Amino acid sequence: MTTNNNTNELATTYSPADVESKWYKQWESGKYFKPKKGKANKSFCIIVPPPNVTGKLHAGHALDITTQDSLIRFKRMKGYETLFLPGLDHAGISTQSVVEKMVFEKEKKTRRDFTREEFVKKIWAWKEEYGNHILDQQRAMGASCDWDYLTFTLDPIPNKAVKKFFVDMYNKKMIYQSDYIVNWDPMLQSAVSDQEVDHKDVAGNFFHIKYAIKGSDETLEVATTRPETLFGDTAVAVNPSDERFKHLIGKTAIIPLCNREVPIIGDEHVDLEKGTGCLKVTPGHDFNDFEIGKRHNLPIINILNKDGTLNDICLEFKGLSTKVARNVVSKKLDELGLLLDKKPHTHPVGHGERSGVPIEPMVSKQWFVNVNDMSRRAVVAVENGDMKFYPKEWENTYYSWLRNPKDWCISRQLWWGHQIPVFYCDNNHQWASEHNDTECPTCKSTKVHQDPDVLDTWFSSGLWPMSTLGWPDEKAMEEKKFHTFFPTTVLVTGYDIIFFWVARMMMMSLQTQDQVPFKDTYIHAIVRDKLGRKMSKSLGNGIDPFDMIAQYGTDAFRFALASGAGYNRGINLDPDRIGGYRNFINKVWNAFRFIYPHLQAGSAQLTDMSKLDHHERWILAELNTTTKVMNDSLEIYRYDEACAAVYSFVYDKYCSWFIELSKNILNGDNAAVKLQRASVLKFVFRKILALLHPITPFITEELWSQLKEANEDLLIAQDYPEYDKALEFTQDQDQMNKFVEVVTSIRNLRASVNIKPKDEVNVELFTDHNELVTYFRANLVNFQELARVKSLTVGNKELNRPNKSIVNITTHTEVFLPLDGVIDLKDQIQRLEKELAKTTADHKNYEARMNNEKFMANAPENVREEVKQNERELREKIQSIQENLVQFKG
Structure with missing residues (x-):
């Protein structure tokens, strides 16, 4: 904090909390986040991957916001018309689960105790009260979003987009209804996607069951982890190449307990090496068996109720949960002499991500999208370079699903979400409509009802790049400048949703707009703990972003995240590392406090380059190099390289060397030289603030307010530094960097033998580079000031080396520090x-x-x-x- 913009009174310690709240309010109230045309005459748009309305900011979200906002701020300063577009996802299953739990705890009721309309109203009330917290957390991270664009997936425009896309696809017969096997969550009583299933290792058993063969004394031994599903068996399969059983193919097996006769079939899915070689086929309750059933045209028998209990087909076992039935059925089989063996076996079992209960594969009537044509187009778009992945290797993950697509199950048996826009009349007519129809278009019946299911959340998310910009409403598209910002520029997301989101946005955008939805996809790393482990509640190793912000400040947290973000797959986030970057932020603050009193007379611009001295030319050349690296790196999402470059320049070059080399000048008597050095210090520091701003926006804006001219705007609106040929001083840069390397070697040698800082030493340098010999000899005074060198001998490599000395060899110079008489050898x-x-x-x-x-x-x-x-x-x-x-x- 500062006390007055016209004085040099800055707090001795940087206070992030005060600075952050102050500047975010000024940016937002000053409408600095709104898109404005700039010198680039181009648009740049990032749409925030919409967090769940139930969400709380975690380390992954913090990385998302840091990388996205750094790009937005960078491009805004580059003169692009930038739009950082925020949003929220209704998160069907997650949100409904939260409210169901809340209602049960408060009212001891389930959603079934309410009408659909009553319960959905409760969810909306919860959303309005609690659902926007994560947006405030994004603000705390410095997200420079245009909040007027804020979109919720259940808003009118996204709802209109969902209906239009569904109806168009339905009429093209690319959306259809069918009985198919899905992940069924018995607690939610809904189909769920693969991403909403967690696989956990569960201790169980292999039950070896005897199946009789009709008209034969032979029997088959079938091993299964789920004996209760035998009531849904419609075949027994063996491998057609298995000599033990191939003679039985075409015969009939008899299912125990229910005595159903089923065919014995040959199918290569049966493993010759594992198990007994005989597989019970239950197409209604196993994904692999379902595929076998399709190949052999087997009937499908459903043995489960929607709540996961056994139904009437299961005889006296009906009403039991599958877990209870497993033991009861196996006991019955044992009593009948049909249980041959029972062996302990641990195996992965899918569990509902939200409910925590075991998932039941089950065939049910669902809505599907035929994605064959859309997936082909989405592959071609990446093959042609219309959309590029960074890093490129993630193309393979994208291709792996799209080149072998499965039709997408889009229906969910929930109440919260986009209700499927399909209608039925009492005369069994079915149609899709974008409107809430009350009359059948075929028979004119007014006894009409809408399909009760809602759409998979990913369906509305797949339309997100279009619907957030107003599509398909023409007025909204004009207001939101659809044709300016679509296609958007870059999507920033994690690799775990390439299947679920990136691919679907690509397919749906190409289908509706005949364009890709974004030009680049940057796949960022996954944030892990300092040991490289996934963060989880069970390990207790999670990092709360707000703890990090409170302890270290947002800028330090952002810099730590950005410095680890490049083309890597994981970021091992150690709080100590964040603390290290807090030290860097404080270094910037303290450097400014030191130089500020000297900058009042200095100029913000360099007017006469011919008057620059060697060290001034060197620091300007180093600044120029850093500027190029940062521009080049941010353009290709190498945040790590950008951070490394600016960190090294600020810490190692500007603070550790240039300020040190400036102290005698600033405290000297030569007014012209002092003014010259003050101007260079000021010019470079202003550029440092601009370079850092996209990554560390708060401290840079605060210090800019101390440096800016009266007619200058805030830093957020300034131009980003560009590489400048006028600042190319190659010889100065090369010589000074070698001088720095030699002085650093002398310092390290001194420290290695514990020579006191005030003690002077003799140094001998040997190099074959004649220009360095001349340069080093001319810099004796700098060696004396910076390394406490009493006498300096410089020669070529042919001269004799001193005995009883320590040495450090650089790529260009041998550095000897004689010890005789200096320390006790x-x-x-x-x-x-x-x-x-x-x-x-x-x-x-x-x-x-x-x-x-x-x-x-x-x-x-x-x-x-x-x-x-x-x-x-x-x-x-x-x-x-x-x-x-x-x-x-x-």
Whole structure:
């Protein structure tokens, strides 16, 4: 915080909370987030992947917002007409589950105790009260969205889009109704998608059951984990190549307990190596069996009620849950001598993501989209480069589903969502309509009712790039500038929904607009804990973004996320690392506090480049290089490279070197030189703030308010720095960077033998580069100031090296620090010999682990890599100590 924009009184410590709330309000009230035409004369649009209305900001959301908002701010400063479009997803299953639980806890009622209209009204009330919290959390992350565009998937325009798309596809016979096997959640009593199923390992058994063969003394041994499903068996399958059973193909098996006669069929799905070689086929309750049933035209028998209990087909076992029935049926089989064996077996079982109960594969009447033609077009669009993946490797994940598509089940047996726009009359006519029809178009009957099911949430989400921009309502499209912002520019999302969302948006956009919905798809990494583990409640390793913001500030949190975001698959987020970037933010603050008193007279522009001295040309060239790297990196979503470049420049070049080299000048008596240096400091720092702004918007806007001219706008509206040929000073850059490298080597050598900071040392440099010999000799005063060098000898590599010295060799210079008379060599030799013994012992420990085949085979990958790295570093350290001992004993 500052006390006055016209004074140099800044708080000694940066206070993120005060700065963040202040500037976000000013940006929003000043309408800085609204699209405005700029010098680029191009549009740039990112649509926020709509979080669930039930959602709470987690680390993945924080990464989403950081990467998206950094791009938006970058392009806004580049002069693009930018739109960052926010939204919320109604999240059918999730939201209905939350409200059902709340109603039961408060009123001890289920949704079945209400009419559909009454219960949906309760959900809307809950949404209005609690459903927008995540939007406030996005604001806290600095999201510069145009909130006037905020769209909810159940808003009138998205609802209109859903109806139009459905009806058009229905009339083209690309949406149809059919009996098909789905994931059935018995608690929700609805079909759910694959993504809404969690697979958990469950301890169970393999039950070996004897099936009789009609007209034969032979029997078949069938192994199953679910004996209760035998009431739905419609065949027994064997592999046609299995010599044990191929003679039985075409005969009839008798299902135990219900005594149903079914054919014995040959199918190559049956594994020759695993199990008994005989497979009970239950097409109504197993996905693989359903496919076998289709190949052999088998009947389908449903044995379950919607709540997951056995139905009337299951004789005396009806009404039992599948879990209870499993034991009761197996006990009955045992009593009848039909249970041959029971072996413990742990296997993965699908559970409802929201309900937590085991999923039942079940055939039921559902609505489907025929995606064959749409998926083909979506593949071609990526093959042709109309839409590009970053990183490119994610194309393969995208292709893997679209090249082998399955028709998409779009119906859900819920009350919350887009109700399917299909109508029926009492005369069995069926039609689809975009309107709430009250009369049958065929027979004119007024006894009309709408299909009770709602659409899969992904159906409305698939239309999101179009519906958020007003499609299909022409007036809304004009108001929301559809033709300016569609196709949108980039989608930023995680790899886990490439199937579920990216592919569907591609298909539905190509179907409705004959265009891709976005030009690029950037697949960001998944945020994991510091050990690389997935964050979960059970591990207790989750990171709450608001804890991080409260502790470190939003800018530090954003920088930590961005610095790990590139083309990698995971970001191991360590709070200590965020703390390190808080130190960086504080470094920027403190650097400004130090230089600010000197900047009052300085100019914001460089007017006479001919007057620049060597160090000024160097820092401007380094700034120019950093500017190029940041521009190039952000264009291709390499946030990690952009962050690394600006961090290194600010911390290592500007603060550690240029400010240090400026202190004597700023405190000197030469007014012209002081003014020149102050102008360069000011010019570069202003550019630093602009470079950092997309990633760390709050502190940069705060400091810009101290630096900007009276007629200048906020930093959010400034131009982003561009590479400038006028700032190319190649020789200065090369020489100064080599000087920095040599001084750093001297400092490290001093520290390695504990020479006190105030003590002066002699240094000898050897290089074959004649221009460096001249340059180093001319910089004696800088060596004295920055490395406490008393005397400096510079020569070529043919000269003799000093004995009893320590050395560091760079790519261009050998740096020798003679120790005779500077330290007690005897004590130093003893210290190094002691350190050598300890390092050797540590090295043997890691070497033994590397040579232990069992350890290397079973240890986690990150542990193996750590062992290898430690072994390598210790080996190099041993070599370095040995070389120093030879020098000291010389």
